[in-house]
Amino acid sequence: MRWSKTLIPTMREVPSDAEIPSHQLMLRAGLVRQLMAGAYTYLPLGWKSIRKVEAIVREEMNRAGAVELFMPALHPIDLYERTGRKAAFGNVLINFQVQRGDRKVHLALGPTHEEVITDLIARHLNSWRQLPLCLYQIQTKFRNEERPRFGVLRTSEFIMKDAYSFSASLEQLDAVYQQMYHAYCRIFSRCGLNYLAVEAESGPIGGDASHEFMVPANNGEDSVVRSTGGAYAANLERAETGRQPPPIQTSPHATALQQVATPNATSIEQVSRLLKCSPSQMLKTLIYLADSKPVAVLLRGDHVANEAKIRRALGAGTVELADEKTIRAVTGAPTGFAGPVGIQCPIIADHDVPAVVNAVTGANAADMHLTGVNVGRDYALATTSDLRMAVAGDPSPRGDGTLEVVHGIEVGHVFKLGTKYSVALNAEFLDEKEQRHPMIMGCYGIGVNRIVASLAETSFDENGLIWPLSIAPYEVVVIPLNVADPQVMSLAERFYAELQQAGVDVLLDDRDARPGFKFKDSDLIGFPLRLVIGGKGLQEGLAEVKWRTASEPEKVPIDAAVAAVLDRLTARRAEEARRVPE
RNA sequence: CGGGGUGUGGCUCAGCUUGGCUAGAGCGCUUGGUUCGGGACCAAGAGGUCGCAGGUUCAAAUCCUGUCACCCCGACCA
Numbered sequence: 001m002r003w004s005k006t007l008i009p010t011m012r013e014v015p016s017d018a019e020i021p022s023h024q025l026m027l028r029a030g031l032v033r034q035l036m037a038g039a040y041t042y043l044p045l046g047w048k049s050i051r052k053v054e055a056i057v058r059e060e061m062n063r064a065g066a067v068e069l070f071m072p073a074l075h076p077i078d079l080y081e082r083t084g085r086k087a088a089f090g091n092v093l094i095n096f097q098v099q100r101g102d103r104k105v106h107l108a109l110g111p112t113h114e115e116v117i118t119d120l121i122a123r124h125l126n127s128w129r130q131l132p133l134c135l136y137q138i139q140t141k142f143r144n145e146e147r148p149r150f151g152v153l154r155t156s157e158f159i160m161k162d163a164y165s166f167s168a169s170l171e172q173l174d175a176v177y178q179q180m181y182h183a184y185c186r187i188f189s190r191c192g193l194n195y196l197a198v199e200a201e202s203g204p205i206g207g208d209a210s211h212e213f214m215v216p217a218n219n220g221e222d223s224v225v226r227s228t229g230g231a232y233a234a235n236l237e238r239a240e241t242g243r244q245p246p247p248i249q250t251s252p253h254a255t256a257l258q259q260v261a262t263p264n265a266t267s268i269e270q271v272s273r274l275l276k277c278s279p280s281q282m283l284k285t286l287i288y289l290a291d292s293k294p295v296a297v298l299l300r301g302d303h304v305a306n307e308a309k310i311r312r313a314l315g316a317g318t319v320e321l322a323d324e325k326t327i328r329a330v331t332g333a334p335t336g337f338a339g340p341v342g343i344q345c346p347i348i349a350d351h352d353v354p355a356v357v358n359a360v361t362g363a364n365a366a367d368m369h370l371t372g373v374n375v376g377r378d379y380a381l382a383t384t385s386d387l388r389m390a391v392a393g394d395p396s397p398r399g400d401g402t403l404e405v406v407h408g409i410e411v412g413h414v415f416k417l418g419t420k421y422s423v424a425l426n427a428e429f430l431d432e433k434e435q436r437h438p439m440i441m442g443c444y445g446i447g448v449n450r451i452v453a454s455l456a457e458t459s460f461d462e463n464g465l466i467w468p469l470s471i472a473p474y475e476v477v478v479i480p481l482n483v484a485d486p487q488v489m490s491l492a493e494r495f496y497a498e499l500q501q502a503g504v505d506v507l508l509d510d511r512d513a514r515p516g517f518k519f520k521d522s523d524l525i526g527f528p529l530r531l532v533i534g535g536k537g538l539q540e541g542l543a544e545v546k547w548r549t550a551s552e553p554e555k556v557p558i559d560a561a562v563a564a565v566l567d568r569l570t571a572r573r574a575e576e577a578r579r580v581p582e
Numbered sequence: 583c584g585g586g587g588u589g590u591g592g593c594u595c596a597g598c599u600u601g602g603c604u605a606g607a608g609c610g611c612u613u614g615g616u617u618c619g620g621g622a623c624c625a626a627g628a629g630g631u632c633g634c635a636g637g638u639u640c641a642a643a644u645c646c647u648g649u650c651a652c653c654c655c656g657a658c659c660a
Contacts, residue, residue, distance in 0.1 A: 016653080143660090
């Protein structure tokens with residue numbers, strides 16, 4: 001492509017609407033333009049990158065045995081009513097009615113395609129002999145984001161690769177899941193992303209049933225923990241801590257139990273300020289309803305409850321914070337003054353609770369707290385559990401060092417769905433014994449444009465973007481320093497043609513602009529390799545080859561220039577390929 | 583949906599508090615010339631109903647009311 005024949009609107013100044021690096025750089029480099037909040041146009045350069053990512057995704061999905069198809073973005077609303085997801089999605093589901101003759105048709109723009117594909121499979125597949133099957137598509141999804149943000153990272157319309165597997169057994173599901181997991185690792189590696197596969201909430205099937213692929217980035221919306229040894233990574237909701245149950249015994253330093261007045265001080269923060277103690281010296285007492293029965297959950301004052309852990313520890317189906325009435329019934333006080341001493345319901349406690357000596361807690365009386373509260377003497381615990389969100393510094397559950405918390409951008413998610421949709425939409429098969437079963441499903445998503453955005457978010461320097469060869473908008477830019485010089489230009493044209501013939505994705509900067517201007521643009525966009533022709537070099541019979549990240553160009557003889565470029569590309573491609581797991 | 587902020591040529595912004603004359607600057611764009619290895623210089627130009635609507639006033643970018651859009655923080659995110 002010739003620069004003069006395409007559209008690459010670069011900007012020197014930073015648009016005032018863009019705050020995070022990927023947004024600023026993608027705008028400045030001419031990759032995207034905003035149409036409205038949450039909807040972006042991919043300009044020719046941005047689209048080229050997207051297409052390259054798509055090609056990698058297709059190769060790897062096909063390699064893993066998935067088959068591509070293409071489903072509509074327009075869905076009939078009743079599919080979502082049948083699975084209960086019209087209500088579950090709520091406002092996120094973009095839906096509307098259109099007039100067709102004398103009737104109205106209620107449609108939705110697909111936020112994902114579980115319903116559509118399950119309905120399809122329900123109609124066309126019914127024998128165990130046809131399973132397992134894994135289908136995928138690359139398609140635009142629509143979700144009405146309450147608050148679109150972070151440029152192209154969180155939009156109401158986005159490109160997603162979504163795959164769905166249908167299996168006759170859990171073993172079959174496990175096998176497909178592993179194949180997809182592995183394909184994802186290859187995809188993200190090939191795209192040059194630094195990523196983390198983290199354990200995520202497992203949902204209906206339980207166990208090791210869900211992983212998110214996260215790109216660590218300061219502006220990532222999700223928090224994930226990872227162990228310093230690298231053996232453990234999980235999202236924050238899921239993350240276990242490697243803490244051991246402490247001994248439960250009254251400290252020899254226990255002081256007298258005292259009741260103190262704390263009028264209107266109901267929060268940890270208010271009480272700690274009033275009594276001049278740190279939150280970690282306090283015990284937080286949360287009253288939950290576990291399957292409708294009240295339970296007091298004790299945490300150290302500075303910790304945050306993890307409801308999934310609480311639910312699991314109690315073996316409960318549902319867990320929710322109790323209402324005011326329940327709280328009065330078990331504590332005898334309004335919300336904000338609950339404590340373990342004398343409370344009228346069962347108590348469970350986090351591992352860190354017994355270690356708080358002379359704790360400050362609610363007194364189970366209005367406007368009153370207790371100080372000098374100690375386990376064993378003032379309240380009893382049989383055991384402790386892991387009930388809170390992990391924090392930095394917790395021991396790794398794998399025993400390899402401690403946990404750290406990092407932000408991440410979710411670029412992929414693999415998930416064992418189970419039979420939720422196959423049951424709701426009658427996707428059943430007949431086994432060898434003529435028994436009818438719902439198919440066991442898995443779903444596997446990749447945010448295609450998030451791959452490009454997270455690369456931009458994490459790979460740049462003060463001059464602009466830095467791409468891997470694999471998904472750079474162009475691999476090579478050829479820059480003639482002076483387009484008015486026939487000798488320079490004819491050489492540039494020759495290189496351009498020869499590189500194209502060699503299969504290189506090359507852009508010829510044929511603009512009549514000053515060299516510095518072209519160099520700045522080239523660095524901003526971040527073409528991996530630059531070939532410069534003209535000036536003093538040309539008089540000496542030399543051209544210049546420079547990697548985007550190199551500080552100085554290499555001079556090569558004119559006649560060897562194309563070969564030099566090809567050699568470097570070959571070497572770099574091999575280097576990138578080496579980072580991809582087999 | 584709660585809180586905060588911003589809307590002035592394509593981009594970045596000044597002007598608004600304290601109403602007043604023809605609405606400015608830099609960058610970009612057009613034309614001509616000089617230049618030509620890291621976002622050149624000179625000259626001449628084009629381009630703005632100051633987000634929109636209403637109101638106050640002799641007079642509104644500026645004050646008031648409403649409205650729309652965008653950005654940020656939070657809530658939400660199969």
